[in-house]
Amino acid sequence: MPRRREVPKRTILPDPKFGDQTVAKFINVMMLDGKKSIAERIIYGALDIISERGAEKPLDVFYEALDNIRPVVEVKSRRVGGATYQVPVEVRPSRRNALAMRWLVDSARNRSEKSMTQRLAGELMDAAEKR
Numbered sequence: 001m002p003r004r005r006e007v008p009k010r011t012i013l014p015d016p017k018f019g020d021q022t023v024a025k026f027i028n029v030m031m032l033d034g035k036k037s038i039a040e041r042i043i044y045g046a047l048d049i050i051s052e053r054g055a056e057k058p059l060d061v062f063y064e065a066l067d068n069i070r071p072v073v074e075v076k077s078r079r080v081g082g083a084t085y086q087v088p089v090e091v092r093p094s095r096r097n098a099l100a101m102r103w104l105v106d107s108a109r110n111r112s113e114k115s116m117t118q119r120l121a122g123e124l125m126d127a128a129e130k131r
Contacts, residue, residue, distance in 0.1 A: 017044055018059060022066070022097075029101045030120075045117035050124060065127035069100040 015024040023043065031039040047058035055061045075086040091099070108116070108123040 015040070020059065023059070023062070025097070026062075026101050026104075029098075030105055042116050042120060046120035046124060049117065049121035053121075053125065055125075061124055061128045065104065065124045066097070066100050068127050068130050069103055070096045071099055072096075 012021050012024050012028070014021050015027060017023075017040075027036065027039050027043055030043060047062065050058040050061050071091050073088045074091050076089045078085045078087040104123060104127065105120075108120040111119040111122060113119045113122055
C-alpha cells in the first residue's frame, strides 16, 4: 500500500496495423533497446507468415497461443516459523498476460530458426496447437 497517492496505469495506444492493445503490449515486450520499429517488423512479419501457412486470421492464432500459455497458479515462498514453504497462489490477470508474453518471447529467442520473424511465427503456431 503506497504512502502517497496511487500512480495511475498508463494506457497503451493500439497498434497501427490491427488496432489492438494486446498486440501493442506484445510489441513493447518484444522491443530491445527502444527499437520499436524493429519489434513491429518482427511481429507483423510473424503474423504474415502465420497467415501464409494457412491460418485465416493470424490474430486468432496469437490470442489462442496466449490463452494456452497463461499460467493460472504460481508458487510463492511463505515463511512459517523456521521453515519456508512453497505455497500455490492464484495469478492476477494482468500478471498472467505479462508472464505469457514474456515466456513467449523468451522461448522464441531460444529457437533455432534463422530469423526472429520465423522463430516467433513457429512459437506462436506451436503454442496455439499446444505443442
